[in-house]
Amino acid sequence: xxxxxxxxxxxxxxxxxxxxxxxxxxxxxxxxxxxxxxxxxxxxxxxxxxxxxxxxxxxxxxxxxxxxxxxxxxxxxxxxxxxxxxxxxxxxxxxxxxxxxxxxxxxxxxxxxxxxxxxxxxxxxxxxxxxxxxxxxxxxxxxxxxxxxxxxxxxxxxxxxxxxxxxxxxxxxxxxxxxxxxxxxxxxxxxxxxxxxxxxxxxxxxxxxxxxxxxxxxxxxxxxxxxxxxxxxxxxxxxxxxxxxxxxxxxxxxxxxxxxxxxxxxxxxxxxxxxxxxxxxxxxxxxxxxxxxxxxxxxxxxxxxxxxxxxxxxxxxxxxx
Amino acid sequence: xxxxxxxxxxxxxxxxxxxxxxxxxxxxxxxxxxxxxxxxxxxxxxxxxxxxxxxxxxxxxxxxxxxxxxxxxxxxxxxxxxxxxxxxxxxxxxxxxxxxxxxxxxxxxxxxxxxxxxxxxxxxxxxxxxxxxxxxxxxxxxxxxxxxxxxxxxxxxxxxxxxxxxxxxxxxxxxxxxxxxxxxxxxxxxxxxxxxxxxxxxxxxxxxxxxxxxxxxxxxxxxxxxxxxxxxxxxxxxxxxxxxxxxxxxxxxxxxxxxxxxxxxxxxxxxxxxxxxxxxxxxxxxxxxxxxxxxxxxxxxxxxxx
Numbered sequence: 001x002x003x004x005x006x007x008x009x010x011x012x013x014x015x016x017x018x019x020x021x022x023x024x025x026x027x028x029x030x031x032x033x034x035x036x037x038x039x040x041x042x043x044x045x046x047x048x049x050x051x052x053x054x055x056x057x058x059x060x061x062x063x064x065x066x067x068x069x070x071x072x073x074x075x076x077x078x079x080x081x082x083x084x085x086x087x088x089x090x091x092x093x094x095x096x097x098x099x100x101x102x103x104x105x106x107x108x109x110x111x112x113x114x115x116x117x118x119x120x121x122x123x124x125x126x127x128x129x130x131x132x133x134x135x136x137x138x139x140x141x142x143x144x145x146x147x148x149x150x151x152x153x154x155x156x157x158x159x160x161x162x163x164x165x166x167x168x169x170x171x172x173x174x175x176x177x178x179x180x181x182x183x184x185x186x187x188x189x190x191x192x193x194x195x196x197x198x199x200x201x202x203x204x205x206x207x208x209x210x211x212x213x214x215x216x217x218x219x220x221x222x223x224x225x226x227x228x229x230x231x232x233x234x235x236x237x238x239x240x241x242x243x244x245x246x247x248x249x250x251x252x253x254x255x256x257x258x259x260x261x262x263x264x265x266x267x268x269x270x271x272x273x274x275x276x277x278x279x280x281x282x283x284x285x286x287x288x289x290x291x292x293x294x295x296x297x298x299x300x301x302x303x304x305x306x307x308x309x310x311x312x313x314x315x316x317x318x319x320x321x
Numbered sequence: 322x323x324x325x326x327x328x329x330x331x332x333x334x335x336x337x338x339x340x341x342x343x344x345x346x347x348x349x350x351x352x353x354x355x356x357x358x359x360x361x362x363x364x365x366x367x368x369x370x371x372x373x374x375x376x377x378x379x380x381x382x383x384x385x386x387x388x389x390x391x392x393x394x395x396x397x398x399x400x401x402x403x404x405x406x407x408x409x410x411x412x413x414x415x416x417x418x419x420x421x422x423x424x425x426x427x428x429x430x431x432x433x434x435x436x437x438x439x440x441x442x443x444x445x446x447x448x449x450x451x452x453x454x455x456x457x458x459x460x461x462x463x464x465x466x467x468x469x470x471x472x473x474x475x476x477x478x479x480x481x482x483x484x485x486x487x488x489x490x491x492x493x494x495x496x497x498x499x500x501x502x503x504x505x506x507x508x509x510x511x512x513x514x515x516x517x518x519x520x521x522x523x524x525x526x527x528x529x530x531x532x533x534x535x536x537x538x539x540x541x542x543x544x545x546x547x548x549x550x551x552x553x554x555x556x557x558x559x560x561x562x563x564x565x566x567x568x569x570x571x572x573x574x575x576x577x578x579x580x581x582x583x584x585x586x587x588x589x590x591x592x593x594x595x596x597x598x599x600x601x602x603x604x605x606x607x608x609x610x611x612x613x614x615x616x617x618x619x620x621x622x623x624x625x626x627x
Contacts, residue, residue: 073504073505076545076546077430077431077546078430078485078486078487078491078546078547079486079487079542079545079546079547080487080505081486081487081508081511082486082487082547083545107545109545124541124542124543124591137543139543139544139549139551140549140550140551141549141550142543142544142549144543144544153544153545155544155545155546158550208487208510208511208592209591209592211346211589211591211592211593212589212591212592213589214329214589215329215332215346215589215593216328216329217326217327217328217329218326218327218328218513218593218595218598219326219327219328221326238585238586239586241586241587265326265328265330266328266329266330267330278329278330278333279330279333279334280333
């Protein structure tokens with residue numbers, strides 16, 4: 001009976017996932033598997049339940065494929081690390097085919113937490129769009145959106161009027177199937193709105209993304225990791241951008257250490273000042289408030305930098321009160 | 322902290338790094354750096370590393386698909402300019418000997434592979450200098466088990482330029498990552514130390530030519546595979562040189578310029594292509610410094626962005 005159940009498991013990959021966490025004893029593994037099989041089956045079916053069986057005569061081709069952090073490299077040549085840096089846990093991949101039309105490839109990435117799915121969405125976002133899910137990006141041959149802890153990708157290699165329509169229908173259906181919505185990371189609410197380019201808000205918790213808008217350092221002296229929340233945002237017109245960086249640490253001690261590192265490695269002058277003019281004539285400022293480190297870069301004037309520091313700090317303090 | 326970080330402040334303050342890091346990280350030019358290629362002509366004191374940019378307005382018959390005769394001609398002209406030879410065969414004879422075993426390391430990334438027309442153009446010329454066909458391999462995946470690559474005496478490195486979600490760009494330096502069995506082992510710190518690949522015994526000192534394909538470069542990535550044709554453009558060029566660091570650094574400058582043009586504002590590569598800077602400053606593989614590079618432009622120059 002057990003063997004039959006095991007064979008009938010729709011997604012054997014979930015067993016693979018359990019293998020990673022189960023003890024090596026065969027007897028113990030057998031007992032645990034027996035106990036957890038109903039849960040595993042439910043869990044395994046969640047992602048595939050979001051996907052329609054067919055759309056506008058496009059039908060699912062072959063079996064669904066699943067990938068995990070250690071196998072994502074096999075699937076995404078050159079892009080896996082981006083997803084892994086946002087806490088990626090697993091992805092379902094399904095191909096839809098209709099005769100005479102390009103294939104449509106659909107993936108739903110389980111990013112575990114809504115903040116990770118939002119972060120991935122905010123990475124490279126060019127404009128605000130809420131056509132699908134909680135935010136979408138639409139390109140020729142690609143619809144990308146996030147909802148709850150999921151990041152959804154619908155792409156085809158070249159777009160026809162028929163693929164475009166099918167992809168839109170697909171996106172609507174998946175959006176509707178995913179009931180769960182997620183909240184934006186709290187740190188996003190601490191970004192002052194005045195003079196902000198709203199589409200630029202970029203959330204992350206891996207240090208490699210800290211240079212996204214403005215090169216700061218090749219090293220992680222700000223100690224950004226999975227336990228910190230960080231956000232970058234652009235201010236001002238395109239030809240005179242200045243940038244806000246907020247990093248929220250686990251505790252005030254860690255924030256203080258990062259602040260000291262920033263002064264030591266980047267701008268020792270800020271020990272005595274709110275803002276300093278760098279060698280390129282642009283102004284930089286930094287401030288610490290409990291667990292929050294606030295930095296402003298590339299200001300044209302001292303006043304612009306100090307005003308943004310004030311606004312960010314006030315927004316944070318108001319939110320915490 | 323094991324080493325002093327390279328911050329924007331470091332680059333602004335230290336002229337020795339400003340020109341190399343400046344252009345890589347925030348489009349700034351300057352001076353300095355050293356040069357040492359892994360294989361051919363070592364530049365002398367004050368001598369510059371030559372990089373050839375060649376373009377042809379009528380090169381493409383489709384996306385990433387050149388007319389075979391035109392790509393052959395461009396390749397020959399580039400090699401002649403690189404070697405100061407007037408005859409293409411004489412130029413190729415400076416690079417390859419008849420008894421060489423030649424691995425042509427290409428790239429199979431499905432959205433933007435090394436064009437087969439270019440692979441064949443290279444092969445034609447390698448055979449033209451007298452190398453037997455059985456001693457020529459063209460491959461990307463599987464080179465660690467390929468007898469031609471494992472026994473090679475000469476390598477030719479070629480691939481298209483594109484932005485990359487983790488290393489900033491996919492370019493010549495990164496193209497040798499298939500020489501190790503576990504490529505992801507070099508992913509740490511956004512692929513900072515890719516230059517170490519060039520010190521592998523199977524690689525070191527063998528690279529005779531580097532060809533960065535600039536037919537339809539990808540200047541921005543979106544989505545799960547970091548590709549959308551919207552962010553490619555018809556540049557219709559090749560960058561050719563002996564020093565992979567120098568060729569890559571020229572390629573990155575073109576990408577940065579395209580990003581600025583497209584987005585209407587400074588848009589640094591995300592993440593920065595730090596492995597190119599470190600290939601120069603940490604690993605001494607070549608020069609990334611624009612002031613140490615002699616860039617020769619041939620053919621179509623409109624909108625060349627550099």
